[in-house]
Amino acid sequence: MQTDYVQRFLFEELDIRGRLLCLTGAWQRMLDGRDYPEDVASLLGHTTALNTLLGANQKGAGRVTLQVQGSGPVRLLVADCTAELRIRGMAHFRKEGLRKTNERNLLGDGRLSVTLEDLQSGRFYQSLVPLEGETLEQRLRETAVERETLAATIDPDLLSRYQRLFTSKNGTPIVPVEHEVCMGCHMKNTTTTVHKAKLAREIVYCEQCGRILY
């Protein structure tokens, strides 16, 4: 029986779409030999589930890592997932201060980072989010909403090009140009292109790989 999978679903008439995640086997293996208190295990479970949903979104040989650093009893949570649903995760915590409380208090204030890694080229793309919402799930949802609001104000053609680049370039659609060389593909661009990119009055694409240059 398959115990770990992500299943997309769509109810067309209701305009509802989502993903169903099941992580029985992988989750049990992750907890094996670790003596996490119930609250910590539950928080790590949420982090792992959220990260796996993010990771299952990726195409190609990518890895997604969700890391939460807090000032509360739980200092660090890390969950890591590849496109093939290989998951890892761990929690660092202080026993003192752990008691029946909510996720927000277990973590305190802190920050959350999501890192996309291209396993072939070793390139990284990272975004940092301060931890302010009630739960991680809520915070990530807010981040997604902010991105959608932002997306709504951007030219749809540019946005779809950006989204295609984001996927095909494994999370590095926008790269700097240094000494006329694109830092994405490491190929030289003409002086005109580099000049336009530095002026930043328009969107400029790398002549070689098509990434957006700045």
Ligand SMILES: [Zn+2]
């Ligand atoms: Zn390039």
